[in-house]
Amino acid sequence: MTKCVAFHSYKGGTGKSTISSNLSATLARRGFTAVLLDLDVYAPSLQDYFQWQPKKSINDYLFENANVDEVIQDLTGVLNKFPPNDGQPADSKGKLLVGFSSTSKDEIYKLDGAVRQEGSKIQLLRKFLMLREEIVSRYNADFIIIDTSPGIRYWSINSLAIADTILLSLKLDGIDLKGTRLLAKEIYESLTKLGTKSYLLLNRAAGYCLPPSMAGENTASTQELYNTTIGNQSTVISKLNEDIGMDTILSIPCYCDIQFDSNEFLTALKYPDHPFAAKIALLIDKLKEI
Numbered sequence: 001m002t003k004c005v006a007f008h009s010y011k012g013g014t015g016k017s018t019i020s021s022n023l024s025a026t027l028a029r030r031g032f033t034a035v036l037l038d039l040d041v042y043a044p045s046l047q048d049y050f051q052w053q054p055k056k057s058i059n060d061y062l063f064e065n066a067n068v069d070e071v072i073q074d075l076t077g078v079l080n081k082f083p084p085n086d087g088q089p090a091d092s093k094g095k096l097l098v099g100f101s102s103t104s105k106d107e108i109y110k111l112d113g114a115v116r117q118e119g120s121k122i123q124l125l126r127k128f129l130m131l132r133e134e135i136v137s138r139y140n141a142d143f144i145i146i147d148t149s150p151g152i153r154y155w156s157i158n159s160l161a162i163a164d165t166i167l168l169s170l171k172l173d174g175i176d177l178k179g180t181r182l183l184a185k186e187i188y189e190s191l192t193k194l195g196t197k198s199y200l201l202l203n204r205a206a207g208y209c210l211p212p213s214m215a216g217e218n219t220a221s222t223q224e225l226y227n228t229t230i231g232n233q234s235t236v237i238s239k240l241n242e243d244i245g246m247d248t249i250l251s252i253p254c255y256c257d258i259q260f261d262s263n264e265f266l267t268a269l270k271y272p273d274h275p276f277a278a279k280i281a282l283l284i285d286k287l288k289e290i
């Protein structure tokens with residue numbers, strides 16, 4: 001059965017795009033069929049992770065200018081650019097399929113304008129639901145991973161509504177916490193009643209940052225440093241869970257080399273020994289259990 005996981009947050013820059021793209025690529029490497037959708041329609045960024053210029057976008061599908069096969073592009077070949085993990089070749093059954101949002105200003109305005117009119121809004125919502133159905137039936141997807149816009153935005157809420165698992169990422173600063181509480185109360189509570197599972201995902205939490213020398217090579221000492229900061233401070237996490245009313249699925253440190261790199265890339269594939277790759281692997285294990 002297809003598992004549909006949406007990444008959301010109150011504030012921007014909490015790592016939704018970084019984690020969703022690394023997660024999808026790693027899933028494909030492990031033999032799963034992962035379909036990654038960029039639903040951050042106001043500021044799409046997934047092309048940067050895959051260095052890919054799509055010919056057709058999700059916008060085209062929603063306005064009936066393209067069919068699903070034109071929009072969901074097979075990027076499995078991109079994975080071959082990266083070194084195999086532990087000297088093992090990637091599982092050849094795996095597939096990485098990606099649906100991008102348009103980065104054209106006119107297309108973004110067009111979509112934004114259409115959702116302000118009741119008639120076209122319903123039409124677009126129907127198409128969106130159809131997109132999920134088509135992905136499930138045509139590609140036999142194991143996972144649909146959705147990257148959304150932060151905050152309470154039309155396409156983010158639609159994405160949450162079609163997901164069966166929501167990962168709400170946060171950095172643990174004051175504004176973030178206040179907003180996350182609000183999202184939990186206003187949106188997640190009602191989705192949970194309908195059977196959606198939602199979890200907090202701590203990423204780049206304020207208060208620690210691991211230098212590249214430690215993050216890249218010495219996993220044991222990196223872990224030790226992390227443990228003395230926030231990583232294993234179970235009291236911090238359990239207080240947070242109680243405060244927001246959700247469990248934390250995973251806590252990922254802030255790695256300086258990821259933070260300060262001028263390009264966005266698939267760290268988990270490019271540096272399979274990086275502790276960030278181990279965190280992505282752990283996230284996969286947890287998602288498989290849910």
Ligand SMILES: Nc1ncnc2c1ncn2[C@@H]1O[C@H](COP(=O)(O)OP(=O)(O)OP(=O)(O)O)[C@@H](O)[C@H]1O
Pocket residue numbers: 009011012013014015016017018019040043045149150203204252253254255256258259260264
């Ligand atoms: N664990 C991490 N450690 C260090 N830097 C990180 C980490 N996760 C993400 N980043 C960096 O933080 C920045 C923001 O990440 P990203 O773009 O994935 O966030 P986002 O939630 O998708 O943002 P937006 O809401 O603007 O779409 C990027 O430069 C990314 O490389």
Ligand SMILES: [Mg+2]
Pocket residue numbers: 016017018040045147
């Ligand atoms: Mg993003």
